[in-house]
Amino acid sequence: MTLTCTLQFSGLVNISYLYGKSKYTFSLMNHNINIVEFPSNLGLEEPAPGTEPGVRNLPSWLRENGFYDMLKPQNVYTAKAPAYSTRRDPETGIRNSASIVDFAKQQAELLEEVFEEDPFPVIIGGDCSILVGNAMALKRKGDYGLFYLNGQTNYVVPPFSQSDGLAEQNLAVVSGQGHPRLSDIDGLSPYFREEHIWCVGNREYGQDHLTPLHESDIHYMDLDTLQHNGTEHCTNTFLQMVEQEDLDGYFIHVDTDVLDDMVMPPATGRSDDGLTYAEFNHIMEKLLTHNKAAGLEITLLDPDLDPTAEYTREFIANLGKCIIDARKHPIA
Structure with missing residues (x-):
């Protein structure tokens, strides 16, 4: 059944519900940008007993604090994630494993339409954990690279993993490691080939995190190396790889904990240091401007940890400007 209605929201809005999917169309819109909402917290542990991780509220939080008004997207799509649970799947060892797989398939189905626009x-x-469904959708389209900007590697695999949350293992899963129920959904493994992945900005240096990564073909640049070599070198080598490998494009993952803890304390999984906004903005400007940029995902800013929205608004101001400026004038 299809339902269409009209509401007032920063101009005229048309909303269509199609088989559980929602699509919002703005009259005052930016034809260069769509927003897709995947409000899932399935990959995280409870911050306290009986408390769900607050990151599920990130889309509505960014909307309330002006991100959508700033970007003025042509469309806003959303998919509702399954209910959060603390149950650990004995086969995969991952909490919410079946729900994550179901949601990944739902994401991929929706994104097939979005990526065609x-x-x-x-x-x-x-x-x-939303990276899994996004990666599946890209794999169905072609051969893509991944620029993984994160304060942690999230390439922790058994027996090194100390957590039953997929968030700690998502980079390993999308590169074909981990349990095949997650890493080989619909026979698509690997969603990204290791040699096409740049893992950038990590500042957790325990061997449990680094040994599996060093044994892989992933290009790894931790925070110290990144700041020593410079963001220009990092982005240039990635973009050169994309061209040399003749990839169909690349996807950008931004976990907010890559930023310095002084400017992003509401990120889940805090640790000392991190990127300044000047460094972060330069990386975003370089990656977002290129015509092979296929999409950007934003994760792990917890509204519960920023009750005044002070840090959220600073993040919106910086990233929003990067997106708008870059998509006005993408380069070949």
Whole structure:
């Protein structure tokens, strides 16, 4: 059944519900940008007993604080995630494993439509388990690279993993590691080939995190190396790889904990140091401007940890400007 109605929201809005999917169309819109909402917290542990991770509210939080008004997207799509549970799946060892797989398939189905449109998709989580469904959709389209900007590697695999949350393992899963129920959904493994992945900005240096990564073909650049070599070198080498490998495009993952803890304390999984906004903005400007940029996902900013929205608004001001400026004038 199809239902169409008209509401007032920053101009005229048309809303269509199609088999559980929602599509919002703004009259005052930016034809270069779409927003996709995946409000999932399925990949995280409870912050306290009986308390759900607050990242599921990130899309509505960014909307309330002006991000959508700033981007003025042509369309806003949303998919509702399954209910959060603390139950650990004995086969995969991952909490919410079956729900994550179901939601990943739902994401991929929706994104097949979104990726066929011209506007650049800005995808808002949630936690970084949403990368699985996004990666599946890209794999169905072709051969894509991944620029993984994160304060942690999230390439922790058994027996090193100390958590039953997929958020700790999502980079391993999308590169074909981990349990096949997650890493090989619909026979698509690997969603990204290791040699096409840049893992950038990590500042957790325990061997449990680094040993599996060093044994892989992933290009790894931790925070110290990134700041020593410079953001220009990092982005240039990635973009050169994309061209040399003749990839169909690349996807950008932004976990907000990559930013310095002084400017992003509401990120889930805090640790000292991190990127300044000047460094972060330069990376975003370089990556978002290129015509092979296929999409951007934003994860792990927890509204519960920023009750005054002070840090959220600073993040919106910086990233929003990067997106708008870059998509006005994408380069070949």
